[in-house]
Amino acid sequence: MNLIEVDNVSFAYTEGIPVLKNVTFSLNNGSVAIIGQNGSGKTTLVKLLKALLKPISGDIFINGINTKETTAAKLARTVGLVFQNPNDQIFKNKVLDEVMFGPLNIGQSMEEARENAIKALETVSLVDKKEENPYDLSLSERKLVSIASILSMDTDIVILDEPTIAQDYLGKAKIRSIVHELVQRGKLVITITHDMDFVGECFQRVIVLSEGQLLLDGPAREVFSKEDVLRSANLEPPYVAQLSKTTGYQGVLLSVEEFVAYYRSAMEDWERRS
Numbered sequence: 001m002n003l004i005e006v007d008n009v010s011f012a013y014t015e016g017i018p019v020l021k022n023v024t025f026s027l028n029n030g031s032v033a034i035i036g037q038n039g040s041g042k043t044t045l046v047k048l049l050k051a052l053l054k055p056i057s058g059d060i061f062i063n064g065i066n067t068k069e070t071t072a073a074k075l076a077r078t079v080g081l082v083f084q085n086p087n088d089q090i091f092k093n094k095v096l097d098e099v100m101f102g103p104l105n106i107g108q109s110m111e112e113a114r115e116n117a118i119k120a121l122e123t124v125s126l127v128d129k130k131e132e133n134p135y136d137l138s139l140s141e142r143k144l145v146s147i148a149s150i151l152s153m154d155t156d157i158v159i160l161d162e163p164t165i166a167q168d169y170l171g172k173a174k175i176r177s178i179v180h181e182l183v184q185r186g187k188l189v190i191t192i193t194h195d196m197d198f199v200g201e202c203f204q205r206v207i208v209l210s211e212g213q214l215l216l217d218g219p220a221r222e223v224f225s226k227e228d229v230l231r232s233a234n235l236e237p238p239y240v241a242q243l244s245k246t247t248g249y250q251g252v253l254l255s256v257e258e259f260v261a262y263y264r265s266a267m268e269d270w271e272r273r274s
């Protein structure tokens with residue numbers, strides 16, 4: 001059984017104006033980025049995965065349960081969704097209370113919830129801010145608090161909506177390490193993002209939506225090699241992939257680490273031959 005099964009799903013907010021058209025894919029554990037230009041249907045798709053919306057045709061199964069027969073609240077133990085804007089998610093006036101809210105809501109004891117919240121705050125390096133008001137923190141820190149409040153529930157599926165927005169270099173590095181750690185622990189991590197560098201560095205699989213349809217679905221390296229198809233959806237491969245092309249490299253490099261390793265071995269080759 002797949003963790004997520006999306007079977008021929010269509011959706012419209014307004015009758016006759018489809019936003020998603022016959023989308024089919026399945027996901028298990030690992031990391032998946034859903035990309036596409038503005039309005040291609042990414043946020044709608046993750047709201048469907050969380051049962052905040054229901055398909056008008058087709059079905060979505062989460063752990064075998066049809067989202068038409070459940071609610072977002074009932075899925076809270078399985079699917080955690082971190083909103084793009086932390087201000088839409090945060091409503092407590094103490095960081096610790098905010099991060100404990102989810103665990104308490106799914107029935108954990110006070111002690112268990114506190115323990116899980118502290119663990120989650122350690123993961124995002126904000127345990128020292130646990131007594132503060134989230135609104136006294138920077139936007140970047142608030143975003144990390146909203147991630148912690150999902151991590152504290154230890155769901156099998158973690159969905160991150162534009163996690164790198166408002167993050168500086170260190171914040172992005174922190175989010176990358178959180179994604180890697182979750183994947184290592186066997187979770188399914190889904191992101192929707194416009195940040196192709198983040199996708200290249202962090203995500204194993206890429207799903208491309210274009211005008212509500214699934215345009216590409218495959219390993220990141222394969223998807224980013226299809227430049228013409230990406231261009232037709234107004235998307236570009238990660239910067240490092242584009243840079244490596246200018247050096248004559250034939251494949252697709254996805255991260256700075258891969259670029260440095262390639263460049264180093266090319267220089268060694270060149271030195272050996274000269």
Ligand SMILES: Nc1ncnc2c1ncn2[C@@H]1O[C@H](COP(=O)(O)OP(=O)(O)OP(=O)(O)O)[C@@H](O)[C@H]1O
Nearest residue numbers: 013014019036037038039040041042043044045192
């Ligand atoms: N609540 C809503 N009511 C009506 N139309 C909506 C609603 N939410 C989104 N839409 C429309 O649905 C389409 C898909 O929007 P969606 O937000 O899913 O796309 P997206 O790929 O996430 O875009 P972005 O990258 O800009 O966040 C757009 O045309 C949008 O205007």
